[in-house]
Amino acid sequence: MFLNDKRFLCALAFTLSQQLLLATSTYCIASAGIALTNGNINHTLENISLFFIFALMAYISSSAATLLSTRASNNIWKIYSTATLLTATESVQYASEKNKQSISQWLGAEALPTIAHACEFYLEMVSVALNIILTLAVFYVAVGWEIASSIAASLVISFALVMLLRRRIERLAGTMQHRRQDALLSIEPAWTCSMFGNRKMRTAGLRILDEKTHRYFREINKYALLEQVVACCPIIISTLALIAVFQFTDLFRASIAGALVALLPRSLQVFGNVHALSVYLSQFFLIGAKLRNLEGFSAGLEKHQQMHEEPLLSVSVWDSLTQKEIRPSDLIQKLQCTGRYWITGENGSGKSTLLKIIKDSAADAILITPETYFLDAGSGLSTGQRRIKEIENVLSMAPDILMLDEWDANLDEGNCGKIDRLLDEASRRMLIIEVRHLRSGGHPSAGRSSCDPSTG
Structure with a gap:
C-alpha cells in the first residue's frame, strides 16, 4: 500500500538524509569536545560551525519528508476509498443500509486516520531507528564500544519483549478497531432515541452508547499499559548498565571525558529515542494488524447471496x-x-x-x-x-x-x-x-x- 506510492518513497529518502546529516552533526560536536579538551580552539569553533550547518540541513530534510508524507497519506486514502467503494458497489447484492453506514464510518472514521497515522508512523520509526544506529556508531568512534554496547543492549531487550507480546498486540488491534466501529455506529441511534423517544428510550440509547464506548476505551487502556511496560524496561536496564560502566571501569581519559560531556545532550536524546523505538516496535505490529483489517474490510460486507x-x-x-x-x-x-x-x-x-x-x-x-x-x-x-x-x-x-x-x-x-x-x-x-x-x-x-x- 505504501511502498507503491512515489511520494512516500521520496519521504523515506529525505528521512534517511535527515538522519545521516544529524549523525554527521553529532560527530562534529564530539570532535569539538575533544578539540576543546586538547586546547585547540580553532578546531573547536570549526566543528561547532559544521555542527550547526549539518543540523540545519537535517531539519530542512525533515520538513520535506513531512510534506511528502502528508501528500502520500492523502493519495493512499483516496486510492483505498475508491477501491473499497468499487468493490462494495460492484453488485446490488451489497445494497443495504447496514453496508452504507458501515462503509461511511469505516472510510471516514477508521481508514482515514489509520492511513494518515501509519504513513507518519513508518517515517518516524525509520527516523528513530536510523538515529539510534547512526548515533551509536558515532559513540563507538568517539568514546569507545563500552557505552555504545550498553545502549545497544537495550534495543535487543526491547525487540525481544515486543516479539514475545506480538500476538497479544495484534489481537488488541483487531478488537480496538471493531469496538471503535461499534461505538461510532451507536451514536446515531443514541441521538434518535434522545431526540425523538421518551425518557425510557433516551436512557436506554445513552446506556448502550456508554457501554460500547467503555468497552472500546478499556481495550485502549490495556494496550497503553502494555506499550509503556515494553518501552520502560529496556531504558531501566541500559541506564543501570551505563552507571556500572562509569563506576566500575577505568574507561575515561581526558579526551574521552570531553567528548562524552559534549555528547551528553545527545545521550539523553538517544535514551528518549530508545524509549520511542520500543513504543514503535509494539505499534508496528498494532498498525500492521490495522492495515490488514483495512484490506480485508470489503470481504466482510453483508451480501444478499440468494x-x-x-x-x-x-x-x-x-x-x-x-x-x-x-x-x-x-x-x-x-x-x-x-x-x-x-x-x-x-x-x-x-x-x-x-x-x-x-x-x-x-x-x-x-x-x-x-x-x-x-x-x-x-x-x-x-x-x-x-x-x-x-x-x-x-x-x-x-x-x-x-x-x-x-x-x-x-x-x-x-x-x-x-x-x-x-x-x-x-x-x-x-x-x-x-x-x-x-x-x-x-x-x-x-x-x-x-x-x-x-x-x-
Whole structure:
C-alpha cells in the first residue's frame, strides 16, 4: 500500500538524509569536545560551525519528508476509498443500509486516520531507528564500544519483549478497531432515541452508547499499559548498565571525558529515542494488524447471496398503458422497452428485491429509494420539493431505465401529482418502473407503455 506510492518513497529518502546529516552533526560536536579538551580552539569553533550547518540541513530534510508524507497519506486514502467503494458497489447484492453506514464510518472514521497515522508512523520509526544506529556508531568512534554496547543492549531487550507480546498486540488491534466501529455506529441511534423517544428510550440509547464506548476505551487502556511496560524496561536496564560502566571501569581519559560531556545532550536524546523505538516496535505490529483489517474490510460486507433465487410469486407488476398484470419475469424481458410499470405487493413480498434484480441486470439503470439522494438539494426545501428536484435531476441524465422505490412516501397530493406528471412524460422516452406507496382505486393510474416488437 505504501511502498507503491512515489511520494512516500521520496519521504523515506529525505528521512534517511535527515538522519545521516544529524549523525554527521553529532560527530562534529564530539570532535569539538575533544578539540576543546586538547586546547585547540580553532578546531573547536570549526566543528561547532559544521555542527550547526549539518543540523540545519537535517531539519530542512525533515520538513520535506513531512510534506511528502502528508501528500502520500492523502493519495493512499483516496486510492483505498475508491477501491473499497468499487468493490462494495460492484453488485446490488451489497445494497443495504447496514453496508452504507458501515462503509461511511469505516472510510471516514477508521481508514482515514489509520492511513494518515501509519504513513507518519513508518517515517518516524525509520527516523528513530536510523538515529539510534547512526548515533551509536558515532559513540563507538568517539568514546569507545563500552557505552555504545550498553545502549545497544537495550534495543535487543526491547525487540525481544515486543516479539514475545506480538500476538497479544495484534489481537488488541483487531478488537480496538471493531469496538471503535461499534461505538461510532451507536451514536446515531443514541441521538434518535434522545431526540425523538421518551425518557425510557433516551436512557436506554445513552446506556448502550456508554457501554460500547467503555468497552472500546478499556481495550485502549490495556494496550497503553502494555506499550509503556515494553518501552520502560529496556531504558531501566541500559541506564543501570551505563552507571556500572562509569563506576566500575577505568574507561575515561581526558579526551574521552570531553567528548562524552559534549555528547551528553545527545545521550539523553538517544535514551528518549530508545524509549520511542520500543513504543514503535509494539505499534508496528498494532498498525500492521490495522492495515490488514483495512484490506480485508470489503470481504466482510453483508451480501444478499440468494437475491436472484428468491420467489417473487406475491409480487404483481402492472402495465400502466393496458392496465394488465404481467409476471415479474416478463418485466425483466422488457428492459429495452419504454413505458411505465407499477410493482405492487404486501410488505416483504419482494418488491424492492425485484428492483435490485433489474439493477443487477442493467448496470446503467438508475434506482431511487426513499434513502437515495444523488445531489445536495440545499436547506429549506420540503420533502416534496427535494424529491421533485432529485427526480428532475435524474431525468435530465436521460437514463434508459429509471426505477423508483416508494417515491411517494410522505408526500402530499400536490407533490405526488407533479412527480406523476414528470414520470408520465418521461415514460415516452424511457422505461419507468415504480413501487408505489400510495394508490387510488386499487390499480395504477392511466399511463403509457410501448415496446418495439423486435425487442420483445
